[in-house]
Amino acid sequence: MADSKIVEIHWAQIPVIELDGFLNASRCILGCPGRLFNAQFEQKTNGMECIIQQDIESISKNGKLLERTEIDYQGVRQLFIDLIYKKIPPRDGGSLENFDWVLIEYYGLISTADQENGPWNRLLNQTHALIRFVDENQCESVMFYVEYSDFVVITQLGVEWGDVSEN
Numbered sequence: 001m002a003d004s005k006i007v008e009i010h011w012a013q014i015p016v017i018e019l020d021g022f023l024n025a026s027r028c029i030l031g032c033p034g035r036l037f038n039a040q041f042e043q044k045t046n047g048m049e050c051i052i053q054q055d056i057e058s059i060s061k062n063g064k065l066l067e068r069t070e071i072d073y074q075g076v077r078q079l080f081i082d083l084i085y086k087k088i089p090p091r092d093g094g095s096l097e098n099f100d101w102v103l104i105e106y107y108g109l110i111s112t113a114d115q116e117n118g119p120w121n122r123l124l125n126q127t128h129a130l131i132r133f134v135d136e137n138q139c140e141s142v143m144f145y146v147e148y149s150d151f152v153v154i155t156q157l158g159v160e161w162g163d164v165s166e167n
Helices: 013-030 048-062 073-083 093-114
Strands: 038-043 064-071 128-134 140-147 151-160
Touching: 013 038, 013 093, 013 151, 048 064, 048 128, 048 140, 048 151, 064 073, 073 140, 073 151, 093 151
Parallel strands: none
Antiparallel strands: 038 151, 064 128, 128 140, 140 151
């Protein structure tokens, strides 16, 4: 008799869920009242371009697309520096380096869960689509898309959030 409580998920969803929690905790440290820092797993049924277009269409209904571009690891790293690291209250020197290592390592764990013998860390090894937009609450964010074999990890980082209610 099969256990009906068993849920099947892609191996990579576990580190994506952990990354999402890490980003949520980060936004709390930064004082961001909305859920503007997150990560999500999206299966590539019709390709990554379809996922991006759906996001752009959704944004266009209530917000405004500001930019669509490509970004490499150095660009992503600069986003992490500008939107997270520079906004964290000062701590001892080692804690920020550890924070950085953990954040980057999540993408490596996702890469390993996707293909154990594939690229070590796709965040480092390829370019990524990026969109910058303003949402319905006038909060500005960026989303970048890290493509894996059969899924995409979408990471959202808040740029400006003003006074928004808790989500």
